[in-house]
Amino acid sequence: xxxxxxxxxxxxTDITISGDRISAIGAAAGGAGAExxxxxxxxxxxxxxxxxxxxxxxxxxxxxxxxxxxxxLIDKITxxxxxxxxxxxxxxxxxxxxxxISVARGTTHIRSHVDIDTVHGLKGVEGVMATREKYKxxxxxxxxxxxxxxxxxRPGTAKLxxxxxxxxxxxxxxxxxxxxxxxxxxQLDAIFALAVKHGKPxxxxxxxxxxxxxxxxxxxxxxxKAHGLTGKVTISHAFCLGHNDYLVVGRMLEDLARNDxxxxxxxxxxxxxxxxxxxxxxxxxxxxGSDGIRDCWHPWGTGDMLERVMYLGERNYLSRDRDIRxxxxxxxxxxxxxxxxxxxxxxxGNIADLMLVDGEALAEAVASCRPRxxxxxxxxxxxxxxxxxxxxx
Amino acid sequence: xxxxxxxxxxxxTDITISGDRISAIGAAAGGAGAExxxxxxxxxxxxxxxxxxxxxxxxxxxxxxxxxxxxxLIDKITxxxxxxxxxxxxxxxxxxxxxxISVARGTTHIRSHVDIDTVHGLKGVEGVMATREKYKxxxxxxxxxxxxxxxxxRPGTAKLxxxxxxxxxxxxxxxxxxxxxxxxxxQLDAIFALAVKHGKPxxxxxxxxxxxxxxxxxxxxxxxKAHGLTGKVTISHAFCLGHNDYLVVGRMLEDLARNDxxxxxxxxxxxxxxxxxxxxxxxxxxxxGSDGIRDCWHPWGTGDMLERVMYLGERNYLSRDRDIRxxxxxxxxxxxxxxxxxxxxxxxGNIADLMLVDGEALAEAVASCRPRxxxxxxxxxxxxxxxxxxxxx
Numbered sequence: 001x002x003x004x005x006x007x008x009x010x011x012x013t014d015i016t017i018s019g020d021r022i023s024a025i026g027a028a029a030g031g032a033g034a035e036x037x038x039x040x041x042x043x044x045x046x047x048x049x050x051x052x053x054x055x056x057x058x059x060x061x062x063x064x065x066x067x068x069x070x071x072x073l074i075d076k077i078t079x080x081x082x083x084x085x086x087x088x089x090x091x092x093x094x095x096x097x098x099x100x101i102s103v104a105r106g107t108t109h110i111r112s113h114v115d116i117d118t119v120h121g122l123k124g125v126e127g128v129m130a131t132r133e134k135y136k137x138x139x140x141x142x143x144x145x146x147x148x149x150x151x152x153x154r155p156g157t158a159k160l161x162x163x164x165x166x167x168x169x170x171x172x173x174x175x176x177x178x179x180x181x182x183x184x185x186x187q188l189d190a191i192f193a194l195a196v197k198h199g200k201p202x203x204x205x206x207x208x209x210x211x212x213x214x215x216x217x218x219x220x221x222x223x224x225k226a227h228g229l230t231g232k233v234t235i236s237h238a239f240c241l242g243h244n245d246y247l248v249v250g251r252m253l254e255d256l257a258r259n260d261x262x263x264x265x266x267x268x269x270x271x272x273x274x275x276x277x278x279x280x281x282x283x284x285x286x287x288x289g290s291d292g293i294r295d296c297w298h299p300w301g302t303g304d305m306l307e308r309v310m311y312l313g314e315r316n317y318l319s320r321d322r323d324i325r326x327x328x329x330x331x332x333x334x335x336x337x338x339x340x341x342x343x344x345x346x347x348x349g350n351i352a353d354l355m356l357v358d359g360e361a362l363a364e365a366v367a368s369c370r371p372r373x374x375x376x377x378x379x380x381x382x383x384x385x386x387x388x389x390x391x392x393x
Numbered sequence: 394x395x396x397x398x399x400x401x402x403x404x405x406t407d408i409t410i411s412g413d414r415i416s417a418i419g420a421a422a423g424g425a426g427a428e429x430x431x432x433x434x435x436x437x438x439x440x441x442x443x444x445x446x447x448x449x450x451x452x453x454x455x456x457x458x459x460x461x462x463x464x465x466l467i468d469k470i471t472x473x474x475x476x477x478x479x480x481x482x483x484x485x486x487x488x489x490x491x492x493x494i495s496v497a498r499g500t501t502h503i504r505s506h507v508d509i510d511t512v513h514g515l516k517g518v519e520g521v522m523a524t525r526e527k528y529k530x531x532x533x534x535x536x537x538x539x540x541x542x543x544x545x546x547r548p549g550t551a552k553l554x555x556x557x558x559x560x561x562x563x564x565x566x567x568x569x570x571x572x573x574x575x576x577x578x579x580q581l582d583a584i585f586a587l588a589v590k591h592g593k594p595x596x597x598x599x600x601x602x603x604x605x606x607x608x609x610x611x612x613x614x615x616x617x618k619a620h621g622l623t624g625k626v627t628i629s630h631a632f633c634l635g636h637n638d639y640l641v642v643g644r645m646l647e648d649l650a651r652n653d654x655x656x657x658x659x660x661x662x663x664x665x666x667x668x669x670x671x672x673x674x675x676x677x678x679x680x681x682g683s684d685g686i687r688d689c690w691h692p693w694g695t696g697d698m699l700e701r702v703m704y705l706g707e708r709n710y711l712s713r714d715r716d717i718r719x720x721x722x723x724x725x726x727x728x729x730x731x732x733x734x735x736x737x738x739x740x741x742g743n744i745a746d747l748m749l750v751d752g753e754a755l756a757e758a759v760a761s762c763r764p765r766x767x768x769x770x771x772x773x774x775x776x777x778x779x780x781x782x783x784x785x786x
Binding site: 063064066067068069071267268269270294297298299300301310311313314315316317319320321322324360361363364366367 | 456457459460461462464660661662663687690691692693694703704706707708709710712713714715717753754756757759760
């Protein structure tokens with residue numbers, strides 16, 4: 001039983017946990033003899049949902065890597081593929097390091113895209129699977145089979161993805177079918193075929209901007225409809241929804257909503273990106289994530305999904321408490337919907353995945369971003385006061 | 394003497410301070426009997442320059458203010474003017490609170506715009522002046538007489554600004570002469586006249602976007618030239634330099650460089666803004682700042698100029714270590730040039746305003762943003778390990 005907590009920063013109450021589930025929310029709801037933790041008036045939230053990151057390739061905890069990469073996407077992708085070998089990047093160890101940070105910050109579920117290419121094969125997937133197994137009491141990890149180096153331009157990649165999905169990767173990935181592969185029909189047909197074959201959802205990286213991105217996005221919508229994959233497709237980044245054409249973007253938002261295609265946005269600084277309020281108002285499920293953290297692309301990122309609320313707020317010019325409350329849905333309930341997490345949320349009967357953070361108001365908790373007072377995974381305390389949940393050698 | 398420090402994250406050495414100045418940099422340069430501090434291999438930087446903030450109106454440390462303001466600039470300005478009274482905002486106390494945070498994070502100089510309007514008169518200026526005097530051993534504060542509510546649309550404001558400058562405000566401010574006052578000639582003639590009368594520099598807020606901002610900026614350039622104020626004018630925000638017209642922006646950058654007009658950018662998320670590398674390459678002095686911190690406009694901000702390097706990097710797609718090194722110039726040397734700080738920087742003979750932060754590399758220090766190991770103002774240690782330098786009741 002955790003006494004004196006404020007769910008969603010609202011009225012103070014108590015929450016009782018039995019086994020791995022919430023059994024009651026309400027003052028004095030706990031049975032006699034329950035272990036009692038004092039929440040000290042902290043804000044109670046369901047576990048945060050990190051719906052887009054790259055666990056396999058963070059450099060966190062390794063010797064500082066001086067970044068001197070070119071500015072284009074292909075420069076970064078090529079460099080990264082080579083650096084993995086040069087630096088001796090171990091996906092199991094590195095993913096464990098990032099997971100430790102995420103757990104301490106209140107994340108209870110991660111969707112991680114994991115690189116698959118013809119140089120490194122399935123090493124990334126195997127490494128993240130090892131981490132997933134080893135730390136399954138701390139966090140749930142979902143793996144996206146992700147063709148970071150392209151599919152059609154690197155024959156053999158589709159077969160590797162097929163193997164990864166057979167091994168247990170939960171989601172079929174994709175990457176810029178037009179700009180990367182120069183063959184949107186080829187890549188999209190291939191990944192939708194994999195999704196149908198394995199009965200798994202899709203999460204496609206789409207950095208393509210403006211009209212190009214809208215063109216490719218239209219092809220994704222068509223295939224979602226044709227294969228009856230309503231509610232099973234996510235488009236990550238979706239920069240093209242930031243295109244400055246009110247009507248064209250509006251029609252695309254309608255198409256996405258009609259096919260229940262979700263959108264993932266990090267609230268990127270500078271790049272065009274989905275207008276958050278408009279996208280939510282269109283009835284689209286929006287989730288968010290940290291994307292890469294301290295990797296060969298850039299040195300930034302902390303993996304903190306509470307801090308992510310601030311990025312989404314700043315990028316979308318949202319300062320009002322009631323707008324910020326809507327962003328909290330993105331990093332909790334809506335992210336859980338995208339990941340199809342069962343029994344999620346602060347209700348009796350649901351799984352006790354939750355966190356406590358001190359704060360006067362939700363927006364204040366974001367602005368101050370204090371260490372989490374307590375993080376609980378399936379009814380077990382996994383971190384207190386921001387402490388690492390486990391050590392990684 | 395501080396032993397074992399790495400100036401700019403380069404080779405390890407020692408630094409010797411005598412009185413308020415650096416007397417030597419180099420191993421074993423200290424005289425016998427000097428007090429020795431072990432820098433433990435930390436990065437040594439000159440004091441960080443916060444060249445644009447609003448000390449008078451942070452709500453930091455006050456009861457959380459639920460923000461429910463409209464989205465336009467005028468909504469925010471009107472709301473703030475009213476909330477100052479409703480909340481009983483005390484500019485002396487609030488500016489002291491923000492200064493305490495800044496000092497702990499290694500800032501040694503602040504340029505603060507301070508609101509002047511016909512409702513609150515010079516209360517803000519008086520409050521920040523009280524803070525400046527009270528904490529002068531901790532930090533140098535420069536005050537910009539800032540007509541936040543407009544000048545031409547609020548008669549009496551120019552006279553108040555004149556008084557503020559006579560009282561000791563160092564810089565003449567301005568605000569969106571076209572969009573706010575609807576009288577660019579009127580406002581610019583008035584503020585340039587104040588600058589000439591008082592022999593003081595100008596720092597003008599220019600949020601006006603695109604062609605409108607470029608039009609107003611052109612009028613600022615003309616007056617800078619006409620009054621011989623080369624090197625004495627800063628344009629803050631300068632969003633219009635983010636306008637998507639390569640040649641027009643290029644010509645404006647040339648005009649700014651020719652008249653040594655500086656540009657302040659926070660690296661805003663979303664808004665168009667000056668392209669950092671292009672602006673620097675044009676020979677323009679670029680400085681940065683936190684802008685408002687947790688105020689009636691928005692809940693964000695920490696006042697940390699090391700973190701600001703990350704914002705500037707993300708906004709400008711800069712990830713390479715050598716590009717990030719250039720951003721460090723913006724928050725140190727170039728900011729010092731804008732504020733005309735004498736004897737600034739890590740050289741023997743200069744004032745010992747400096748900070749130590751742990752880190753493998755400059756970019757790593759930004760990404761990790763640890764508490765500052767030590768902050769020194771004029772040869773005196775004012776903070777260690779991120780501790781507040783003083784308490785504010």
